[in-house]
Amino acid sequence: MADNALLIALNAIPKLGSIKIQSLAEEFKCYDDFLKAKPEDLLEIPGIGKIICEKIIEYRKKVDPNREIERANQLGIKIVTLLDKEYPELLKQIYDPPPVLYTKGEIAFLHNKSIAIVGSRKASAYGKNVAMKFAKELASLTINIVSGMARGIDSFAHKGAIDAGGPTTAVFGCGIDIIYPPENISLMKEILKCGCVISSFPLGTPPQAVNFPARNRIISGLSLGTLVVEAAEKSGSLITADFSLEQGREVFAIPGSIFNPYSRGTHKLIKQGAKLVESIDDILDELYLESPKNSNTNTADSVNLQNLSETEKSILEVIDYQPIQIEQIINLSLRNSQEVNAVLTCLELKGCISALPGGYFVRN
Amino acid sequence: MLAQVKSCSIYGLESFLVDVEVDISSGLPAFDIVGLPDIAVRESKERVRAAIKNQEFNFPIKRITLNLAPADIRKEGPHFDLPIALGILAATEQMPSDTLNEYAVIGELSLDGRIRPVNGVLPMVIAVKESGLKGVIVPWENMEEAAVIDGVEAIGVNSLKDAVAYFKGEYKTNKIVDKDFLRCKTQDNDTAFDGDFSEVKGQENLKRCLEIAAAGHHNVLMIGPPGSGKTMIARRIPTILPSMTFEESLELTKIYSIAGLISNHSGLIKKRPFRFPHHTISAVGMVGGGRIPKPGEITLAHHGVLFLDEIPEFPRDILELLRQPLEDEKVTIARANATITYPAKFMMVGSMNPCQCGFFGDPFHECTCSLHQIQKYLSKISGPLMDRIDLQLEVAPVKFSDLEGPSTTDSMTIKKRVEDARLMQLERYKECNIYFNSQLTPALMNKHCKLDKSGKILMKEAFKSMKLSARAHSKILKVARTIADLDGKRLIKESHLAEALQYRNIDKYYQNLKI
Secondary structure (H helix, E strand, O other): OOOOOHHHHOOOOOOEEEEEHHHHHHHOOOOHHHOOOOOOHHHHOOOHHHHHHHHHHHHHHHOOOOHHHHHHOOOOEEEEEEEEEEOOOOOOOOOOOEEEEEEEEEEHHHOEEEEEEEEOOOOOHHHHHHHHHHHHHHOOOOOOOEEOOOOHHHHHHHHHHHHOOOOEEOOOOOOOOOOHHHHHHHHHHHHHHHOEEEOOOOOOOOOOOOOOHHHHHHHHHHHEEEOOOOOOOOOHHHHHHHHHHHOOOEEEEEOOOOOHHHHHHHHHHOOOOHHHHHOHHHHHHHHOOOOOOOOOOHHHHHHHHHOOHHHEEEEEEEHHOOOEEHHHHHHHOOOOOHHHHHHHHHHHHOOOOOOOOEEEEEEE | OOEEEEEEEEEOOEEEEEEEEEEEEEOOOOEEEEEEEEEHOHHHHHHHHHHHHOOOOOOOOOOEEEEOOOOOEOOOOHHHHHHOOOOHHOOOOOOOOHHHHHHHHHHHHHHHHEEEOOOOOOHHHHHHHHOOOOOEEHHHHHHHHHHHOOOOOOEOEEEEHHHHHHHHHOOOOOOOHHHHHHOOOOOOOOHOOOOOHHOOOOOOHHHHHHHHHHHOOOOEEEEEOOOHHHHHHHOOHHOOOOOOOOHHHHHHHHHHHHHOOOOOOOOOOOOOEEEEEHHHHHHHHHHHHOOOOEEHHHHHHOOEEEEEEOHHHHOOOHHHHHHHHHHHHHEEOOOOOOEEEEEEOEEEEEEEOOOOOOOOOOOOOOOOOHHHHHHHOOOOOHHHHHHHOOOEEEEEOOOHHHOOOOOOOOOHHHHHHHHHHHOOOHHOOOOOOOHHHHHHHHHHHHHHHHHEEEHHHHHHHHHHHHHOHHHHHHHHHHHHHHHHHHHOOOOOOOOHHHHOOOHHHHHHHHHHOOO
């Protein structure tokens, strides 16, 4: 089989997919052979047409794998190829594993059991809570939480894992030396403390839309299953779920309100046969993983309810699991606005309700 | 022959006396005005010439030199017409000049000799009073405005002939005015408002928030989709503000008098102003200025409400101009030829949508804005400006059932509560040189916004779990202070603080946008 330099060089040539890179790598064994290859030799390889052949010849002069390795070393980036032992086993099993992974942080976690948590970039408060809760609980079982470090659900999934101090992996849709979205720079630093970030793209690749489906297949490929928390009807998270099925992995979906537009996607998945998930036990059962014995998290809530005063109880009765606007709370509770406001603050602090933008409140 | 007539001129909001000196000598016929006259003053010679002729006096065919002293300050406006005309008549001995220097004279002439109303009469009459003169001749239509000031005899005249007759002692028909009414001693003026809080159906939370704002003179930002009644309720805020004191009325009337916005026959302004500038306003329109300096919207909103609808649509540099006046309650306009300070103590009320499409945060609709768009929309209001807005409230669209509901508390009842709360503040801050809770400085807050033990615990918990920013802390304390005042309590209780904690909505926004 080929050497690392060859894989790195091939990976840097645009328009070459994982499959073609593999056939090329099998043909040439080492980088020098590849450099010397004539166009006729290239054309003989299955899948290589005239246009791609010209591309290869054009780019193989420009691409210098040794310089790429040197630059990666300077930036503290470790390059892992299909030939290395560190290459994650699960990812190797998919149809088109990326030949090269640029990594930062502790990559031993990639051999842990992994679950991907993905979802919409515009998350509701509910989605945010769910992503944090699941990530935290799973990560505390040393399950690696894989996500894309995008805005919204992805970021909350990483945060949840970080809260548990557990492993988490962010997969980039751009070069690993580029931080996208830029506001997540501090999140990335946190991730590096307890996990790793990886990317299959050569250094300096900008975050283009075409990269993201390729990134999504790595997210699902690294994981035993993909949990979709919130997704609109047409969402990148659904692409990840599709990849997951193609790769023979599980798809889990969190149900939501039928009024919430961001639950349409997850409901669609459930209709198609994804497993409806209410707690991490549902995930662990499906994957034949052991669940912790005392995972009953509902006890805390019931204790809280007993601590409430009569007024607090009567206002809490009005607030449902469906968001409700403060004006309606005032109307339904038949109390004046000053009292309602004061009680809402107390309920919020006691963790019984959450305040949402728009003056809405929802029961936790 | 020489004659001297006293008149006034305006500088900023203040007025000063001007001596109009007329010298008539032999020589080639000429009419010169010196002493930094502006165009309107220079043109007055044509009006004066025609008016004197048309009122059956003689205009002297001689060399006329006119000086406006002090000669180093620019003078503007057409109100010098009447003193100039009287000066010429006195210098040519067509009228007696013995009592002329006991009066100040203000008025614009029309070509036929009638006298037209002018702007800025009130500050001029104040200046006349301060200089110790006996009286002031004003245009008939400005009579009510002039009569507000005690201790100065105001004589309203209709024509040049009337004015001359007065100095001859032949003028008997001075306008009769009701001084008590003009000086707003009669309390019938509350009905003058064109709206009432009871007309706003539903929106109980918003009404409560505005009551707090009025009581503590806090600035407010209302965030909500179009059609939620933000503008309707904002228009009614002046109805729940305390009645204006005589001093406040006087100051406001001065401003409106100079801006030429005063309605005749009403004397002092009794309604608190509600200014509603469109977002295409220019910087000069907002803070004042111009070649001939005029007060801007923030000064016209003095002692009242400045309502900025759709705040993010205002150009950012215009909004930033408000920062300093919000702090200092005045604005100083420095130009090449003048530096003028206008008062600007106003309550700022802003309204905005939660995002461009209006659905951000609505759990039942999908917002079509990208996060970047929302951030850009919100960032139009800078942090320092947001710091000066103590109360931020999210408003929901009104439900149909609310529209049919019973009418609620009316403005008078709320106003009473607001006035009581203001009294408590005046009493508490009488040695602190401030008037309202919104003006509290960190040092004063330590003294006057003490929390009891349970309050402190609540604040600590809230900080931890609600992830409040440091700047939210002082806002919440100020608002809690006002809520306690509305409740008539000297100490801030836990419930007051708990309520105040609900009015920090913009923080929630930023938190939601962070990731």
